[in-house]
Amino acid sequence: MLAFYLSIPEVENQRKSQNVIAGRRRAFKEGRYVGSPPKGYSVGRDSTNKPILVPNNDAPYILEAFELMATGVYNLREVFNKLKDKGYKSSKTAFSNMIRNPLYSGLVYLSAYRDEKEQFIEGIHEPIITRMLYSKVQDVINGRNKQKGLNHKKVNPAFPLRGFLMCPKCDKPLSGSISTGRNKKYAYYHCFSPCDIRIKQEDAHSWFHHFLRSISLDENAYELLVEIIKNEFDKINKQNKVGPKQREKLKNLEEKLINVQDLFIDGDLTKEEYQNHKKNIENLINEVKDRQIQFSKKKEVFDLYKNGLKSMQNIENQYIKSNVEFKRRLIGSIFPEKFQFQNKKVRTADINPILHKIAHFTRVNKENKKRDKSQKKDLSRCVAGAGLEPATFGL
Ligand SMILES: [Zn+2]
Structure with a gap:
C-alpha cells in the first residue's frame, strides 16, 4: 500500500x-x-x-x-x-x-x-x-x-513440500489439502484425477525429516569434510600461489616500468619503443595480478563451502523450527529440480549430487570409523570439480 x-x-x-x-x-x-x-x-x-x-x-x-x-x-x-x-x-x-x-x-x-x-x-x-x-x-x-488468488504466493505452512514433491505415478507436482472427517481432520499431499495418488501429510513429513537427519553432519564429519576440501583447494592453489616469489616478480616488473619511463624521458628511447616496452611490462604485471585475484576468488569459494557445510549440521532441527519460507529455500537448495518418495524415502537421484556424496560419506564415516581413502578422494574431487556451484547450498 x-x-x-x-x-x-x-x-x-x-x-x-x-x-x-x-x-x-x-x-x-x-x-x-x-x-x-x-x-x-x-x-x-x-x-x-x-x-x-x-x-x-x-x-x-x-x-x-x-x-x-x-x-x-x-x-x-x-x-x-x-x-x-x-x-x-x-x-x-x-x-x-x-x-x-x-x-x-x-x-x-x-x-x-x-x-x-x-x-x-x-x-x-x-x-x-x-x-x-x-x-x-x-x-x-x-x-x-x-x-481472488492475488496473494497466491503465500504458501500454506501446513504443506511446505508442495510444489517440490512430485507424484510417483505421473510425475506431476502434488497438491496439499485438508479434508474433514467425522472426528478428525486429514491432511494429504495428493495428485489429481484420474491418478488420485495420496500421501498422508504426516507420513510425507516424517519421511522428509528422516531424510534431513540422514544428510545432517555431526561435528566429526564436518571437521573431516572441511579438512578434505581444504586439501583439495590447497592443491589447486599451489600453481597460483602468491608467495614471496610472486611478490618479488611484481616488484621487479614495476621497477622495470619506471626505468623504461626514465629512458624515454632522457631521450634514449623513441616514443614507439617506449610504448612497446611499456605494453609488454604491463601485460606481465596484469598476469601476476590476475593470479592473485584468482587465488582470492578460490578462497571465497572455499569459505562458501565451509559455511554451506556448517549449515548442514543439525539440518533437521533447523528445518523444523524455521518458517515456511526458509523451509522452501532449504528444500530448493537440496533438490536441483523436484523430488519424489520411493519406498518411503527421498529418491536419491533427485538430490543435489554434492549433497548426495556428502550424505553418503557421512553415513560411511559413521558406520565405519576407519576413514576410507577412496571415499575421501571421490568426494574431494567432486567438491573441487568445475561447474559445481557452492552457492547451491548457501543456506
Ligand atoms: Zn499422479
Missing part, C-alpha cells in the same frame, strides 16, 4: 528542489498536509493563515463509500457504481486509490527520505472517516484480494 502513495502525483512532485522538499517535509511532520487536495477536501486557511485541508461537498460520498465497503457485502465496483448513481464523480482508478488513502482517517503519510524512515503522522485536518472504519475497509479489500 505504501508503495502506492509514493507514486501519487503530490509525492512525485517532491522532486522539485531541496528547499521545497525540506519545507514540505517540515509541514508534513507537523501534521499539515500540503499539496493538491485529494477528493473530498479543499484547501482552506487556519487561524495563522497557513493552508489546511477542509472537507468539502464530496466528503459525505466518501464517508458513504467507506461505510458500504466495510459491510463486506459489496465489492469495489459495486460501491463505485452506487455512488456514481448518486452523483459522485470519479474515475474507477481514482476511486480505488481513494478507498486506500489513510489521509481520510486523519493520517498524513510521509515517505522515506535519506536516512528517515517512512511514517504516518497524526494530521491536523478534520478526518472524514474514523481510523477504525479505515482499517476495517482495508481488511475487507485485502480479504477479497486473497479470495
Whole structure:
C-alpha cells in the first residue's frame, strides 16, 4: 500500500528542489498536509493563515463509500457504481486509490527520505472517516484480494513440500489439502484425477525429516569434510600461489616500468619503443595480478563451502523450527529440480549430487570409523570439480 502513495502525483512532485522538499517535509511532520487536495477536501486557511485541508461537498460520498465497503457485502465496483448513481464523480482508478488513502482517517503519510524512515503522522485536518472504519475497509479489500488468488504466493505452512514433491505415478507436482472427517481432520499431499495418488501429510513429513537427519553432519564429519576440501583447494592453489616469489616478480616488473619511463624521458628511447616496452611490462604485471585475484576468488569459494557445510549440521532441527519460507529455500537448495518418495524415502537421484556424496560419506564415516581413502578422494574431487556451484547450498 505504501508503495502506492509514493507514486501519487503530490509525492512525485517532491522532486522539485531541496528547499521545497525540506519545507514540505517540515509541514508534513507537523501534521499539515500540503499539496493538491485529494477528493473530498479543499484547501482552506487556519487561524495563522497557513493552508489546511477542509472537507468539502464530496466528503459525505466518501464517508458513504467507506461505510458500504466495510459491510463486506459489496465489492469495489459495486460501491463505485452506487455512488456514481448518486452523483459522485470519479474515475474507477481514482476511486480505488481513494478507498486506500489513510489521509481520510486523519493520517498524513510521509515517505522515506535519506536516512528517515517512512511514517504516518497524526494530521491536523478534520478526518472524514474514523481510523477504525479505515482499517476495517482495508481488511475487507485485502480479504477479497486473497479470495481472488492475488496473494497466491503465500504458501500454506501446513504443506511446505508442495510444489517440490512430485507424484510417483505421473510425475506431476502434488497438491496439499485438508479434508474433514467425522472426528478428525486429514491432511494429504495428493495428485489429481484420474491418478488420485495420496500421501498422508504426516507420513510425507516424517519421511522428509528422516531424510534431513540422514544428510545432517555431526561435528566429526564436518571437521573431516572441511579438512578434505581444504586439501583439495590447497592443491589447486599451489600453481597460483602468491608467495614471496610472486611478490618479488611484481616488484621487479614495476621497477622495470619506471626505468623504461626514465629512458624515454632522457631521450634514449623513441616514443614507439617506449610504448612497446611499456605494453609488454604491463601485460606481465596484469598476469601476476590476475593470479592473485584468482587465488582470492578460490578462497571465497572455499569459505562458501565451509559455511554451506556448517549449515548442514543439525539440518533437521533447523528445518523444523524455521518458517515456511526458509523451509522452501532449504528444500530448493537440496533438490536441483523436484523430488519424489520411493519406498518411503527421498529418491536419491533427485538430490543435489554434492549433497548426495556428502550424505553418503557421512553415513560411511559413521558406520565405519576407519576413514576410507577412496571415499575421501571421490568426494574431494567432486567438491573441487568445475561447474559445481557452492552457492547451491548457501543456506
Ligand atoms: Zn499422479
